[in-house]
Amino acid sequence: MAAAVLAIEDLTSPVLDPVQRGILDQLEAVTIDLDPAALMAEAIAKTGLEDFGPSDFRQRLDAYAGAVDADSGNTNLNRFILHNRIVRLLSQRLLLTDLLRRYPEIHDIEIEKPIIVVGLPRSGTTHLVNLIAADSRRRALPYWESQEPFPLHGEGPDVNGVDPRFARSVTEHESANVVTPLIQAMHDRFPQAIEEEVELLDLDFASYVLEWHGRVPQWRDFYLGLDQDAHYGYLRSILQALTFLRGPRQWVLKSPQHCEQLGPLMRTFPDATVAFTHRDPVAVIQSAVTMLAYGDRVRRKEIDPDGLVDYWIDRVERLLRACVRDRELVGSDQSVDIAFHHLNGTEMSILETLYAYNGTELTTEARAAFRRYLDDNPRGKHGSLRYDLQGHFGRSPDEIRARFGFYFDRFDVREEA
Structure with a gap:
């Protein structure tokens, strides 16, 4: 049976269902405190720990929380979500600092020959x-672990062997599917799915990920001015700690942020094998802004299609210009460029190339596992979405594509309708 093709008729003028309206109304009168000192105190009370590690994070926390607080377009639901996110990040930072103090040998663990996927969102x-x-x-990073990489003291699997962090992630996923059910057809972040390590970078309040949660251009500008070598070093420490808790040592990682941080990435992981994915920026942008606009029906007081598409056209251009500028920092003997239109039936040959560059044997068992995954996860498994860039955002594909000639000139990218 063919997967359903979905259309969102009320994308930019949403008609909320009773569940969505009830949640927003319930939180409307609640005061959400985003004062950094109060957030830190909440994390200390939650964990029973007080040492956040190097104190320079405080300036970044102030900028991070300040950007959220200054975003007047947020609903109280989104302020509540972001408040909880910051407390979670601070709590995890406390737990990491404590783990590193108790087991200093973690710093000696090697992150061996990671494979790192670098490309735009939706590519x-x-x-x-x-x-x-x-x-x-x-070793990979499932979504549930990306949200709570380190367990609270005294917290362990229940009588059925289920990690409470996983159980909380399941509850969160089920709730999200009730509030925004069509997200599953766009980007289903179910608990077991492999997630981006940008979530881990956020423990150092140094990643671009906040841009996906709100309209925070001031955070973008602050983030772009940071010394990412230091923060990618912090990421390596997190990966070492996670390897200590649960191996193996050879990671597979991915994040769009790496497009504009190839220097710090390769200085931190010099023996990495990098897989660059490339797709028509128009397809990427229309997919991203549609997904964001759909979530904005509960995150924001009003949908701003013009502001949304303007921001992400500019943001994707920044990411791609940096990628084109720095692509040669990754040697041809440790990287491969993959066109999106080749990620639909030719994956095995791509994997053969990647594993050869990585110096890792592509065993019969690995080949069988890859084939099972491909058979079980066809594209559009949860349905597909009908996009309307012109109708929803007033932009034509050709108008946007004209901004990206530099990218088409550099890589094998096929125009998509």
Whole structure:
């Protein structure tokens, strides 16, 4: 049976259902405190710990929380979500600092020959990283673990062997599907799915991920001025700690942020093998802004289609210009460029190239695992969405595509309708 093709008729003028309206109304009169000191106190009370590690994070926390607080377009639901996110990040930072203090040998763990997927959002990175993670010799970051990488003291699996962090992620996923049910057809972040390590970078309040949660251009500008070598070093420490808790040592990673941070990425992981994915920026942008606009029906007081598309055209251009500028920082003997239109039936040959560059044997068991994943996860498994860039955002594909000639000139990218 063919997967359903979905259309969102009320994307930019949403008609809320009773569940969505009830949640927004319930939180409307609640005061959400985003004062950094109060957020830190909440994390300390939650964990029973007080040492956040290097104190320079405080300036970044102030900028991060300040950007959220200054975003007057947020609904109280989104302020509540972001408040909880910051407390969670601070709590995890406390737990990491404590773990590193108790087990200093963590710093001696090698992160061996990671495979890192680098590409725009919606360009096949999720498909590729989940495929590679099917190889049981690889350590990957499932979504549930990306949200709570380190367990609270005294917290462990229940009588059925279920990690409470996983159980909380399941509850969160089920709730999200009730509030925004069509997200599953766009980007289903179910608990077991492999997630981006940008979530881990956020423990250092140094990633671009906040831009996906609100309209925070001041955070973008602050983030772009940071010394990312230091923050990618912090990421390496997190990966070392996660390897200590649960191996193996060979990671598969991915994040769009790496497009504009190839220097710090390769200085931190010099023996990495990098898989670059490339797709028509028009397809990427229309997919991203449609997904964001759909979520904005509960995140924001009003949908701003013009502001949304303007921001992400500019943001994607920044990411791609940096990628084109720095692509040669990754050697041809440790990287491969993958066109999106090749990620639909030719994956095995791509994996053969990646594994050869990585110096890792592509075993019969790994091949079988890859084939099972491909068979079980066809494109559009949860349905597909009908996009209307012109109707919803007043932009034509040709108008947007004209901004990206530099990218088409550099890589094998096929125009999509």
